[in-house]
Amino acid sequence: MKKILSIAGIVCFSMLVAVGTHGIYSWFTDQSQRVNSFSVGMNEVEIREEFPDQELTPGKIIKKEAGFTNTGMVPMYVRAVYLFSNKEAEEGSELLMGSTLWEKADDGYYYYKKIVQPQESTELFLKGIHWKKQKITDGFDLTIYTETVQAAGHSSAKEAFARMMERQEGGQV
Amino acid sequence: MKKTGKISALLCGLLLIGISGIYGLPKAYVLYQANSGKVAIHLEEYRMNGEKEVPWETEENVLPGGLISKIPRIVNDGADCYVRAKIVFTSEETSDQPLSADNLEGIGSEWVQDGEYFYCKEVVKSGESVDFFRGIRLPAEWKESPEAENRWQASVWAEAVQAECFFPDFSVSDPWGMKTKQFVIRQAMEGEAEEQDGDKDQMELVIASDLQGFTMEQEGCMKQLETFMPGKSQSGKVVIRNGADHKREVFFRAEAPQMTPLLEKMELTVQVREKDQIQILYQGTVTETMLKQNQSLGEILPGKDKQVEFLFSLPEEADNVYAAQTGQVKFWFTTGAPQKTQIVKVAKTGDSQYPGHYLITGIAGAVLAVVVLGKESIRKKGIKSR
Numbered sequence: 001m002k003k004i005l006s007i008a009g010i011v012c013f014s015m016l017v018a019v020g021t022h023g024i025y026s027w028f029t030d031q032s033q034r035v036n037s038f039s040v041g042m043n044e045v046e047i048r049e050e051f052p053d054q055e056l057t058p059g060k061i062i063k064k065e066a067g068f069t070n071t072g073m074v075p076m077y078v079r080a081v082y083l084f085s086n087k088e089a090e091e092g093s094e095l096l097m098g099s100t101l102w103e104k105a106d107d108g109y110y111y112y113k114k115i116v117q118p119q120e121s122t123e124l125f126l127k128g129i130h131w132k133k134q135k136i137t138d139g140f141d142l143t144i145y146t147e148t149v150q151a152a153g154h155s156s157a158k159e160a161f162a163r164m165m166e167r168q169e170g171g172q173v
Numbered sequence: 174m175k176k177t178g179k180i181s182a183l184l185c186g187l188l189l190i191g192i193s194g195i196y197g198l199p200k201a202y203v204l205y206q207a208n209s210g211k212v213a214i215h216l217e218e219y220r221m222n223g224e225k226e227v228p229w230e231t232e233e234n235v236l237p238g239g240l241i242s243k244i245p246r247i248v249n250d251g252a253d254c255y256v257r258a259k260i261v262f263t264s265e266e267t268s269d270q271p272l273s274a275d276n277l278e279g280i281g282s283e284w285v286q287d288g289e290y291f292y293c294k295e296v297v298k299s300g301e302s303v304d305f306f307r308g309i310r311l312p313a314e315w316k317e318s319p320e321a322e323n324r325w326q327a328s329v330w331a332e333a334v335q336a337e338c339f340f341p342d343f344s345v346s347d348p349w350g351m352k353t354k355q356f357v358i359r360q361a362m363e364g365e366a367e368e369q370d371g372d373k374d375q376m377e378l379v380i381a382s383d384l385q386g387f388t389m390e391q392e393g394c395m396k397q398l399e400t401f402m403p404g405k406s407q408s409g410k411v412v413i414r415n416g417a418d419h420k421r422e423v424f425f426r427a428e429a430p431q432m433t434p435l436l437e438k439m440e441l442t443v444q445v446r447e448k449d450q451i452q453i454l455y456q457g458t459v460t461e462t463m464l465k466q467n468q469s470l471g472e473i474l475p476g477k478d479k480q481v482e483f484l485f486s487l488p489e490e491a492d493n494v495y496a497a498q499t500g501q502v503k504f505w506f507t508t509g510a511p512q513k514t515q516i517v518k519v520a521k522t523g524d525s526q527y528p529g530h531y532l533i534t535g536i537a538g539a540v541l542a543v544v545v546l547g548k549e550s551i552r553k554k555g556i557k558s559r
Binding site for chain 1: 210221251338493
């Protein structure tokens with residue numbers, strides 16, 4: 001009889017513990033909220049060009065100025081490259097760089113070393129063309145191609161573009 | 174010889190009166206001190222400035238395809254907890270390509286997503302923190318879209334629930350069981366909570382041999398319980414041993430000196446155990462009137478003992494209202510009917526707990542000695558003169 005009472009007692013005591021594990025639940029909780037706003041920037045660049053005399057004279061340097069202006073809303077890094085439309089023109093001419101701030105990299109791009117603030121312009125990318133050959137070709141195109149990337153979060157132009165390429169290759173365009 | 178006998182009797186009396194640290198007390202108590210914890214978090218936000226982490230401030234415009242560096246950090250100011258978080262984007266202009274959680278980058282492997290919430294699988298310890306994500310990647314497609322000039326708001330929500338007695342399952346949908354258990358997350362109430370460790374040692378009362386009550390050094394003691402969280406149960410125990418040479422009956426009652434919301438919510442079971450036999454004395458919530466009258470714990474045979482066990486529980490339905498509070502419950506034991514405390518001293522060699530008694534005893538002894546010896550001297554003089 002004593003044993004039965006003892007077991008009953010244990011069961012009762014355990015039941016009380018069990019009661020606490022069913023039914024309504026609340027627990028101690030807390031919550032917190034932070035609200036921030038942000039806007040999306042525009043990154044725009046404009047090419048400045050001055051090419052007054054488009055007639056090439058053998059042995060003579062003619063003025064061909066090209067530079068870039070940040071017309072967007074954010075500081076940016078710039079890189080640029082020039083491309084001739086034919087090989088004869090490329091071999092027969094020598095392009096004169098406008099500033100030592102433009103540094104050529106292994107990928108063929110010229111990287112502008114400084115950050116270009118909104119409404120600021122780079123120093124000249126090109127300042128002229130020296131036509132070395134006696135013979136002038138019929139005609140060719142000289143394309144100046146430029147890319148910009150937001151400067152924030154990067155320490156150099158090369159790093160900023162490298163990160164951008166990584167993202168594009170990783171599908172995070 | 175007579176004189177020696179009187180002085181011995183006097184010294185014995187002095188011992189009984191004062192030189193003692195163990196008392197025979199007609200009643201004794203154990204006071205259980207309970208407190209409840211609190212879940213408290215707050216959000217901090219940081220961003221990367223180069224390699225350095227700095228407090229978040231409205232960042233200069235970020236281009237489509239770019240990353241807004243934003244690190245929401247959930248800091249635990251309270252007890253250990255689980256956290257979950259979500260982000261809600263809103264914009265001034267309607268967007269065809271709205272931002273969502275898919276635009277978040279740098280979410281650690283400790284997070285698992287379920288619906289709009291991200292659940293942290295690891296317990297965030299008290300005083301520690303966890304980062305939700307590291308940045309927001311803007312869609313590159315916005316380049317061609319007027320949305321690029323839109324203004325956005327990012328609302329980060331963080332919620333926490335106690336880690337103790339809470340058992341989430343991160344392998345299933347609804348890891349916290351919010352739908353099945355139907356509990357809601359509420360903001361913590363004001364008030365500081367202090368973590369409290371529990372006293373593990375049990376209290377022992379020894380029934381005095383020839384006196385009513387117990388032989389002990391002080392009338393009672395306080396036992397601290399570990400900090401309570403809903404769902405937590407804790408037990409305490411008082412062992413009553415019969416040090417007398419005949420069986421004695423023991424009585425028991427309880428009181429809550431000051432009722433608090435925590436005590437009102439707390440459940441209590443009191444049971445008495447003798448060998449394998451268990452008798453439940455009380456089951457219910459802590460109230461002012463519970464166990465107000467003395468109840469017999471039965472008789473205890475000489476040299477035997479009974480254990481009175483207490484189980485305190487804070488039910489899972491206790492919400493923030495019961496956080497960061499304290500409460501005390503006092504249990505009284507006596508071997509006789511309730512009566513006004515009478516301190517009867519019994520002899521004991523050894524250190525006294527009450528040094529002031531030496532002084533009182535010394536003065537009283539000196540007075541007694543002077544009186545007794547003085548009377549003896551007068552009596553002898555009287556005999557001589559006859």
